[in-house]
Amino acid sequence: MSDRFSAGARVRTVHHDPPHHTRLPRYARGKRGTVVEPEGRALLADRNAQGRGDAPLEQVYAVSFPARELWGEGDHDVVLDLFESYLEDDDPGDRAEAAAAPGTSRAQTGGKDGKP
Amino acid sequence: MTGGHTDADISRRVRRLETLLEDRGIVAGAALDETLDAFLSGASPANGARVVARAWTDADFRTRLLADGTSAVAELGLSAGGVQPQRLRVVENTPDTHNVVVCTLCSCYPVRLLGPSPSWYKSEAYRSRVVREPRAVLEEFGVRLPDATRITVWDSTSETRYMVLPMRPSGTSHLDEPALARLVPRNALIGTAVL
Helix, strand or coil: CCCCCCCCCEEEECCCCCCCCCCCCHHHCCCEEEEEEEEEEEECHHHHCCCCCCCCEEEEEEEEEEHHHHHCCCCCEEEEEEEHHHEEECCHHHHHHHHCCCCCCCCCCCCCCCCC | CCCCCCCHHHHHHHHHHHHHHHHCCCCCHHHHHHHHHHHHCCCCHHHHHHHHHHHHHCHHHHHHHHHCHHHHHHCCCCCCCCCCCCEEEEEECCCCEEEEEECCCCCCCCHHHHCCCCHHHHCHHHHHHCCCCHHHHHHHCCCCCCCCCEEEEEECCCCEEEEEECCCCCCCCCCCHHHHHCCCCHHHHHCCCCC
8 A cells, every 4th residue: 555645635534434343443433633743553453453464554544633623612722643544535525514613522532442 | 540440340241251262262361371472571661662753863763763663763773562463653742733543443542652551542431532532531541631732543453553753851951861761651652741
């Protein structure tokens, strides 16, 4: 897989809710952020944790999110390390739509999605 | 953190799991102890403090440390630690920015540089709250930041391990590197203390 994003790229996390291990915590699903930097490649944890031999090597990115995007309030930033397949290009066209329906964030963190 | 938390439940589960794995011959107790000993061997917050003191006294090292933490600490014979090699990213506190580290999914942490993690770092209270209300959590640790200071929380959800480079306290220009290192407690390397 090619390294799709560079520092400064606007991205949006996927809104998945898989029945298996993932490193995309619930509180950061379907959120808009900015790539801080690529970190290097790693075996996709979602597949690797299932004991499957076919986990792809994927680029991992540090992605920064404003607290307001994650929680609907706050003035800090949260940076997460996210696999490339968790990320989509943020379409500026969707942004106006999201701005019209704010305040849907919920206070949830990783919970049961714990790493081994 | 002042909130009560306990390791009792998880300790019980780990002991039970260990017993089952040994009873069924899946792992040998001695092998497990060896792995754990190797994992924690040489793991101490004195290592992280040494890295910080070097960065405070050697501007070129500081530049290399912030650009590529993994390689810079290797110059001192150090690493983030872990069973597999881990990338180290050092994040620098400035008068305008404060960094704090967490792992919301479990308790990832550069163990070789910070020593075994404290129980509060693994608590649900710290993990769930610091990403949501870092300023309030830091105040419970006795850290009061100016309102204008921007806080960045680093949630180590993958293979990178984070360490904070705290600001050098004023009035320390007469101190040498070992004396400076003694000023740096573990929590300053996580971002839950300032100097």
